Amino acid sequence: MLAPIAVVGTHVARQVARVGALARFSFSAFEAWATLPAAGRRVARRVFLNQLWFTALQAIPLVVTLSSILSFLVISQAVRELGRIGAVELIGTLMVVAIVRELGPLLTALAVAGRSGTAIAAELATNKVMGEVDALEGMGIDPVHYLVLPRFAAAIVSVFSLTILFDAIAIVAGLLAAFANGMSSARYFDIVLASLAFRDAGLTVVKGIVFGTIIGTVPSFHGLGVRRAATEVPIASSQAVVGSILAIFVCSALFVAVS
Amino acid sequence: MDLPPLSFDQVTVGAQTASVVSLEVPPHRAVCVLGDEASGVGLLGRYALALDRPPTGRVLVLGENLAELPRRAALAFRRRVGYLPAGDGLLQNLTLYDNVALPLRFGSDRSERDIEGRIRVMLAMVQIQHVARLRPARVNEEERRRAALGRALAFDPELVILEQPFDGLTPRAAAQILELARGGESAAGSRRTVFIVGQSLPDGLRARVELRYRLVRGRLEPEH
Numbered sequence: 001m002l003a004p005i006a007v008v009g010t011h012v013a014r015q016v017a018r019v020g021a022l023a024r025f026s027f028s029a030f031e032a033w034a035t036l037p038a039a040g041r042r043v044a045r046r047v048f049l050n051q052l053w054f055t056a057l058q059a060i061p062l063v064v065t066l067s068s069i070l071s072f073l074v075i076s077q078a079v080r081e082l083g084r085i086g087a088v089e090l091i092g093t094l095m096v097v098a099i100v101r102e103l104g105p106l107l108t109a110l111a112v113a114g115r116s117g118t119a120i121a122a123e124l125a126t127n128k129v130m131g132e133v134d135a136l137e138g139m140g141i142d143p144v145h146y147l148v149l150p151r152f153a154a155a156i157v158s159v160f161s162l163t164i165l166f167d168a169i170a171i172v173a174g175l176l177a178a179f180a181n182g183m184s185s186a187r188y189f190d191i192v193l194a195s196l197a198f199r200d201a202g203l204t205v206v207k208g209i210v211f212g213t214i215i216g217t218v219p220s221f222h223g224l225g226v227r228r229a230a231t232e233v234p235i236a237s238s239q240a241v242v243g244s245i246l247a248i249f250v251c252s253a254l255f256v257a258v259s
Numbered sequence: 260m261d262l263p264p265l266s267f268d269q270v271t272v273g274a275q276t277a278s279v280v281s282l283e284v285p286p287h288r289a290v291c292v293l294g295d296e297a298s299g300v301g302l303l304g305r306y307a308l309a310l311d312r313p314p315t316g317r318v319l320v321l322g323e324n325l326a327e328l329p330r331r332a333a334l335a336f337r338r339r340v341g342y343l344p345a346g347d348g349l350l351q352n353l354t355l356y357d358n359v360a361l362p363l364r365f366g367s368d369r370s371e372r373d374i375e376g377r378i379r380v381m382l383a384m385v386q387i388q389h390v391a392r393l394r395p396a397r398v399n400e401e402e403r404r405r406a407a408l409g410r411a412l413a414f415d416p417e418l419v420i421l422e423q424p425f426d427g428l429t430p431r432a433a434a435q436i437l438e439l440a441r442g443g444e445s446a447a448g449s450r451r452t453v454f455i456v457g458q459s460l461p462d463g464l465r466a467r468v469e470l471r472y473r474l475v476r477g478r479l480e481p482e483h
Binding site for chain 1: 308310331338344345348364365367371
């Protein structure tokens with residue numbers, strides 16, 4: 001009779017231990033900022049720029065497409081439907097609360113997690129399987145300094161920047177949608193800017209940094225967690241993207257709860 | 260008498276047949292320990308650099324037990340030892356040039372110009388200048404092994420640990436790899452101390468490896 005409870009208990013204990021290991025790993029990534037040797041900064045900067053190119057710049061078309069289509073559809077419908085009941089001013093709240101504050105950071109983070117999170121996990125897992133991580137350790141280079149820190153920093157900068165881009169494009173696409181549905185641009189900006197508070201912008205920035213931190217650490221943790229079998233690489237990628245998405249949604253809910 | 264650059268004291272290796280290894284590697288000598296895969300002989304190099312910890316016993320490298328050092332200190336100490344891991348361990352997204360340069364760029368305060376000079380010397384020494392701008396996937400096994408050795412010797416260490424360094428190489432290439440690792444001759448023997456682990460040693464190299472051991476049925480037996 002106790003067997004099912006033992007199975008559940010073992011599973012829960014394993015998951016708690018895993019979360020603890022992830023927390024320790026995240027701390028070591030933060031700590032790596034301070035412990036990176038001066039000589040290694042130049043090399044780490046080069047890896048950081050490569051990662052930034054892949055994670056931020058190459059993701060711009062995807063983010064622009066997502067943002068513009070989402071905003072255009074939502075604002076088009078809203079202007080039409082809210083106009084019928086004389087509540088067209090509510091598109092400001094809709095734009096700021098739903099798109100800029102909530103969906104902007106969330107969709108940006110999901111896009112980056114799906115695109116770069118899997119790539120980071122697969123790359124680091126391959127590094128591990130090919131013995132490159134041990135080779136780094138063997139020549140006195142901390143893999144956290146060389147492999148994790150640049151990706152971690154690039155993920156934070158990328159998600160933060162892409163979130164701002166997403167929101168800016170959303171506002172412009174919303175303008176086009178409102179204009180197409182008979183609203184003047186001056187009125188659109190009056191409504192949107194009246195709804196936009198400094199707190200919303202601040203929250204968007206904080207979310208970008210938190211989600212970037214998740215994408216910088218969770219895939220790296222899973223990637224470096226493999227042992228020496230190539231079959232573990234796709235498993236690590238899958239766990240990385242699922243773990244990242246889960247953590248992003250949980251954090252998003254926590255932001256709503258505390259704000 | 261010189262302190263042995265590397266010593267294993269009652270170190271347990273092997274999964275199926277546990278062996279207890281006690282061995283002192285004398286300075287300026289090439290020493291190899293051979294054994295089949297199940298013997299766990301491949302772990303000796305990893306234990307020496309504290310990449311893994313032995314269940315029992317201790318390993319001293321240049322008089323230091325790396326397993327007891329704090330992580331940062333252990334990382335810094337490893338730069339004093341050359342390490343050629345099994346399967347070369349080259350970073351696949353870097354060229355051979357950048358692979359050889361990596362330890363110098365990350366672990367020394369030398370200027371890029373100094374590093375470039377040193378790398379040119381290393382590339383010429385291991386004879387891979389013609390493929391230095393290619394990535395590991397685009398060169399053959401011998402060139403990869405030469406690049407990995409160049410990287411291991413970047414800091415001109417006094418002790419070099421080689422894991423399965425001759426697998427898949429021609430006898431001529433294997434002999435060159437060994438001579439590069441030895442670093443020439445001094446009055447006391449080879450300039451560097453070389454510790455080799457693997458499953459076999461090419462016949463042509465036996466005369467150049469002064470001490471040879473084989474791990475058989477849990478015991479370390481000298482080969483004659």
